[in-house]
Amino acid sequence: MGVDLSDVVPRTPRTLQDFQGKTIAIDAHNALYQFLSSIRQPDGTPLKDKQGRVTSHLSGLLYRTANLAESGIRPVYVFDGKPPELKRATIEERIERKAKAEAELKQALEEGDEEKAFSKAQQTSHLSRDMVAEAKALLDALGIPWVQAPGEGEAQAARMAEKGDVWAASSQDYDSLLFGAPRLVRNLAVTGKRKLPGKSVWVDVEPEMIELSQVLEALGLTRQQLVEAGILVGTDFDAGVKGVGPKRAVKLIKEKGALIDVLTQLEADIPDADAIRDIFLKPEVTDDYSVKFGQVNEAAVRDVLVRQHDFGEERVKATFPRYAKLHEAMKQRSLDAFFG
Numbered sequence: 001m002g003v004d005l006s007d008v009v010p011r012t013p014r015t016l017q018d019f020q021g022k023t024i025a026i027d028a029h030n031a032l033y034q035f036l037s038s039i040r041q042p043d044g045t046p047l048k049d050k051q052g053r054v055t056s057h058l059s060g061l062l063y064r065t066a067n068l069a070e071s072g073i074r075p076v077y078v079f080d081g082k083p084p085e086l087k088r089a090t091i092e093e094r095i096e097r098k099a100k101a102e103a104e105l106k107q108a109l110e111e112g113d114e115e116k117a118f119s120k121a122q123q124t125s126h127l128s129r130d131m132v133a134e135a136k137a138l139l140d141a142l143g144i145p146w147v148q149a150p151g152e153g154e155a156q157a158a159r160m161a162e163k164g165d166v167w168a169a170s171s172q173d174y175d176s177l178l179f180g181a182p183r184l185v186r187n188l189a190v191t192g193k194r195k196l197p198g199k200s201v202w203v204d205v206e207p208e209m210i211e212l213s214q215v216l217e218a219l220g221l222t223r224q225q226l227v228e229a230g231i232l233v234g235t236d237f238d239a240g241v242k243g244v245g246p247k248r249a250v251k252l253i254k255e256k257g258a259l260i261d262v263l264t265q266l267e268a269d270i271p272d273a274d275a276i277r278d279i280f281l282k283p284e285v286t287d288d289y290s291v292k293f294g295q296v297n298e299a300a301v302r303d304v305l306v307r308q309h310d311f312g313e314e315r316v317k318a319t320f321p322r323y324a325k326l327h328e329a330m331k332q333r334s335l336d337a338f339f340g
Helices: 028-038 056-070 085-111 114-122 129-142 153-163 212-219 223-233 246-256 259-266 273-281 298-309 313-317 320-339
Strands: 023-027 074-079 146-148 168-170 183-186 192-195 202-205 208-211
Touching: 023 028, 023 153, 028 056, 028 074, 028 129, 028 153, 056 074, 056 129, 056 298, 056 320, 074 129, 074 153, 085 114, 085 273, 129 146, 129 298, 153 168, 208 212, 212 223, 223 246, 223 259, 223 273, 246 259, 259 273, 298 313
Parallel strands: 023 074, 023 168, 074 146, 168 183
Antiparallel strands: 183 208, 192 202
16 A cells, blocks of 8 residues: 555646656556456456456556557556565555455355445455466567566666656555655556445546655655655554654654654654665665567467457457557657657
């Protein structure tokens, strides 16, 4: 889930067309979980092939990436590596929540409550190693680059954006800002209609952009202070301080200047606060990666989707021209640069 800074971070609405020609590093695990959560049958059952293997992640990756490619956006997917040890409590909590949701899903199905079943099913999404490997194989076949992070994917995407190898990082979470991404694009891979949790209401979801420099200026904080405010609220590595939300955290950090002084005032303690700060300010990243795009290997795409997972061949084939638009635009840009 990441740190919740939604109440204090200034955001600007955008459209996919606004990012035409931009290379954007997408938090792959974040996007795949979104696909697994949202691409389901009315009763909450995920898409599956004839062998009963879940394919929602592949469907989302194929069609949502095609949307980006058709819009002239150059996506680079960044996959998580080994999580920091301090994330263990968060991971265990997520496992417990999924187990509870699975029990509630079973009950909802027995009662014939499809709406509740769908909501609970979304909370049971699980991204396995096999699913990640399948996603990478599909990206290879599509000619879309991906990067394996040594640690947190958002940290790696932020590093790539800092270096200028990508224009922005994309994730639903705000952690990218704490990791130093100069630009964060939200809702990039999940645009369209989305059902509000627990309500029979659907809303339009459009991309939004957040610039780190504007955030720091608006809040009157340094990046380290933004990280410390996030720690007060709670991150994937700590529970934060009870009763301290984003607005209060920013106010306290501005007043006291540093996390340690805020904790002293509140008579609170955050174990490993220094180590958590370092996760964001000195993350484990690599500069050994490539963002080179290739051509679609139609035979390989068919092998992954049609032969292995029973996708309809005509529907898969229909996406190829959409990907071709991206490669044609990149080829033209290279020619313009050469002759310009």
